[in-house]
Amino acid sequence: MPFVLIDQPRPHVTQITLNRPERMNAMAFDVMVPFREALEEVGRDNGTRAVVVTGAGRGFCSGADLESPGRIPGIEGLTVSTIALRSMELLDDVVRAMRRLHQPVIAAVNGPAIGGGFCLSLAADIRIAADTARFRAAGINNGLTASELGLGYLLPRAIGASRAFEIMLSGRDVDAAEAERIGLVSRTVPGGELLDAAAELAERIAGFSRPGVELTKRMLWSSLDAASLEAHMDHEGLAQLFVRLTTRNFEEAIQARKEDRPPVFGD
Structure with a gap:
């Protein structure tokens, strides 16, 4: 066994x-x-x-x-x-x-x-x-x-x-x-x-976006070692922009709410 x-x-x-x-x-x-x-x-x-x-x-x-x-x-x-x-x-x-x-x-x-x-x-x-x-x-x-x-x-x-x-x-x-x-x-x-x-x-x-989940995990752990709020927010902002600008996830979430259905994130 x-x-x-x-x-x-x-x-x-x-x-x-x-x-x-x-x-x-x-x-x-x-x-x-x-x-x-x-x-x-x-x-x-x-x-x-x-x-x-x-x-x-x-x-x-x-x-x-x-x-x-x-x-x-x-x-x-x-x-x-x-x-x-x-x-x-x-x-x-x-x-x-x-x-x-x-x-x-x-x-x-x-x-x-x-x-x-x-x-x-x-x-x-x-x-x-x-x-x-x-x-x-x-x-x-x-x-x-x-x-x-x-x-x-x-x-x-x-x-x-x-x-x-x-x-x-x-x-x-x-x-x-x-x-x-x-x-x-x-x-x-x-x-x-x-x-x-x-x-x-x-x-x-x-069920959520893969990069959204993975980057959230990274940001949460890195926040524990961040030297300051400002340092953490810089990294956090870049992660948010990365997902927002390189996927259509945000648009899919908005459309899914309009259609009263779960979103399907294609990343």
């Missing part, structure tokens, strides 16, 4: 499932290498307009696999210290791959997202949680730092610095209800409705 599954639950929507439920989809290299490859494959698929990432069984991802970590490819002849660097680079690349996707990524968090699994959920553009989901920055509980795989960068930007400091330094669980209240997830749904809710949102996004 493959450790990563790729399905298409709806037109133009691809679902990637971490498929090692007996280990709570832990981040063994046997799972993360094919997951990174799946992300890259889906990113090249021009028929995919939105992506859903989830976990099989009762967990989203339980973080580092402490019992069966798997084997890192391409480490023959390396020392332990270099192997450690390669392993962190590989896991960092998974987070970067999620961010680099042209398509928006929706994390359907079906259960615990612990440690590195918390980081994976934050690398997505949107998070929807089942009522059984919980989040924990587990590194601090294990005598390490709580900040890993981009968590120290992503979490303060998602929920604010004070909340991020408290959650990361305390090592406590954040349940689904609190996650929704503090903006860590966009909404919480009953577990049995999670994948349908994520697929429905993905399908809605897939």
Whole structure:
């Protein structure tokens, strides 16, 4: 049984499932290498307009696999210290791959997202949680730092610095209800409705203009690093002009409203 599954639950929507439920989809290299490859494959698929990432069984991802970590490819002849660097680079690349996707990524968090699994959920553009989901920055509980795989960068930007400091330094669980209240997830749904809710949102996004969606994703992420409002607005304005002047999408939207029908964007 493959450790990563790729399905298409709806037109133009691809679902990637971490498929090692007996280990709570832990981040063994046997799972993360094919997951990174799946992300890259889906990113090249021009028929995919939105992506859903989830976990099989009762967990989203339980973080580092402490019992069966798997084997890192391409480490023959390396020392332990270099192997450690390669392993962190590989896991960092998974987070970067999620961010680099042209398509928006929706994390359907079906259960615990612990440690590195918390980081994976934050690398997505949107998070929807089942009522059984919980989040924990587990590194601090294990005598390490709580900040890993981009968590120290992503979490303060998602929920604010004070909340991020408290959650990361305390090592406590954040349940689904609190996650929704503090903006860590966009909404919480009953577990049995999670994948349908994520697929429905993905399908809605897939119905919009491809460059409009892709540039919106880029602008939202770049806004988090913008040095000033003026700097961000310059980029934002150019993106808007690009779509407006190189497509007939705006005219199609106006005509569709006049005819009381959904627009069909030809880009």
